[in-house]
Amino acid sequence: MRSASLLFAVALLAACQKPETPEQASARMSAESDSAKTAIDAANVRYARHMNSGHPDSIAMMFTEGGLMMGPNAPTVAGRDSIRAMMTRMPLPPGATLAFTAVDVAANGPIAIERGSYTFSMPAMGRTPASTMTGKYLAHWHRMGGEWQIAAEVWNDDAPMPAMPAARK
Numbered sequence: 001m002r003s004a005s006l007l008f009a010v011a012l013l014a015a016c017q018k019p020e021t022p023e024q025a026s027a028r029m030s031a032e033s034d035s036a037k038t039a040i041d042a043a044n045v046r047y048a049r050h051m052n053s054g055h056p057d058s059i060a061m062m063f064t065e066g067g068l069m070m071g072p073n074a075p076t077v078a079g080r081d082s083i084r085a086m087m088t089r090m091p092l093p094p095g096a097t098l099a100f101t102a103v104d105v106a107a108n109g110p111i112a113i114e115r116g117s118y119t120f121s122m123p124a125m126g127r128t129p130a131s132t133m134t135g136k137y138l139a140h141w142h143r144m145g146g147e148w149q150i151a152a153e154v155w156n157d158d159a160p161m162p163a164m165p166a167a168r169k
Helices: 002-016 022-053 056-060 080-089
Strands: 063-070 097-108 111-122 131-144 147-157
Touching (some): 022 056, 022 097, 022 111, 022 131, 022 147, 056 080, 111 147
């Protein structure tokens, strides 16, 4: 009987609450977005540090259990174990650096979408000169247990596609 009374009280309170106005929703989402951006900026610093230091386990743990990594010209890598394995097989070369800049973050409750840019620099290696690539990315984040984790990320670089070879006659 006691649990039925408690359920009735919770249902009554929920029924009495007024729905959020558009202005209230906008203010709430703006505050949530600002808070998420601060946390995601810090996560991006950790992500770059793990990439630059060759820590595939730490990178994989930044993703949700079923997280997706969707890089250019490659199949989707799904799940922490696959992300860890891929990062182990393809570490950054020594001296290479990766940096992220979140351009904006939109959050609503435990979900956030981040749009940003990245810079990837490679030192000179043998006959290969030093180079820098820039690109953009989208990341879908979930807040789980108070921590933002990557549910999916997709990126590509800003370089134009190579020219297509001339058609044979």
